[in-house]
Amino acid sequence: MSTGLLSRMRAALRRDLDAARERDPAARSTTELVLTYPGLHAVWMHRAAHGLNSRGWQLPARVVSQVSRFATGIEIHPGATIGPGFFIDHGMGVVIGETAEIGEDVTVYQGVTLGGTGKHAGKRHPTLRDGVIVGAGASVLGPLEIGEGAKIGAGSIVVKDVPPNSTVVGNPGKPVVVDGQRVDPEKIHHPDLDHTRLPDPVADALDCLIERVEELEAEIAALRAGVEPPPSMGDGDCRERVKAGIREARRAPRDAA
Ligand SMILES: CC(C)(COP(=O)(O)OP(=O)(O)OC[C@H]1O[C@@H](n2cnc3c(N)ncnc32)[C@H](O)[C@@H]1OP(=O)(O)O)[C@@H](O)C(=O)NCCC(=O)NCCS
Secondary structure: OOHHHHHHHHHHHHHHHHHHHHHOOOOOOHHHHHHHOHHHHHHHHHHHHHHHHHOOOHHHHHHHHHHHHHHHOOEEOOOOEEOOOOEEEOOOOOEEOOOOEEOOOOEEEOOOEEEOOOOOOOOOOOEEOOOOEEOOOOEEEOOOEEOOOOEEOOOOEEOOOEOOOOEEEOOOOEEEEEOOEEOOHHHHOOOOOOHHHOOOHHHHHHHHHHHHHHHHHHHHHHHHHOOOOOOOOOOOOOHHHHHHHHHHHHHHHHHHO
């Protein structure tokens, strides 16, 4: 093995250790990190598996990856590309798919899935740019791009691209911060061409239904009492607005593809 390769490997190991030390306040010593952090063991075994895989030794690569899964509870396909400074905290239940690409200094917690959405070949797993953080139990599904410095909340299901410096939470994942700025929840419901801020047609439809039921109840009560029905309290007939919202939401994924 050449000295150049050895020193590159040593530098990569040191960077992984620094990442764990910086990002886990519970980390005490290098010995403790090396001996007891499954996230580190999984990343190191992945680097070996990825090396074998890129030299065409797919079967040995898969064997290393499965041994790593058995030992750490973390499954990383040997084909996944992982940059330096990657840290998996706790780790159990993490799954990273074959065509996932992970930039520098990315952090993921236990139970995270970077998965695909279909059976097609080719790029089908997400790309996480530098500095991304994915909270415990979150799933990022499909060939999406999660922009630099973005945060994915614990338990979120993300199926659309996330712009840089944004925070996405919930199922389906919705942005609560975009480009470092808090998103006004009202604005999320207004249709615009930014596909990361899609309207919520289901919530709009429910709002509309409740509005219509309340109007009809008031009308029936007025008819029973033999008086003039009260004027509509809502913002006019909401049905057209809801239909337009649903049409817009259906169009958005096709436009984004
Ligand atoms: C997403 C996250 C990074 C947001 O942190 P933040 O930038 O400080 O944002 P805030 O806490 O101000 O939350 C912003 C909004 O999102 C909501 N929110 C935050 N995290 C959420 C989550 N995981 N799921 C759903 N909603 C969430 C908050 O309630 C808040 O809503 P509001 O504006 O209606 O009050 C953080 O909450 C998170 O989930 N981190 C992952 C931590 C983790 O996995 N730890 C494992 C340790 S073992």
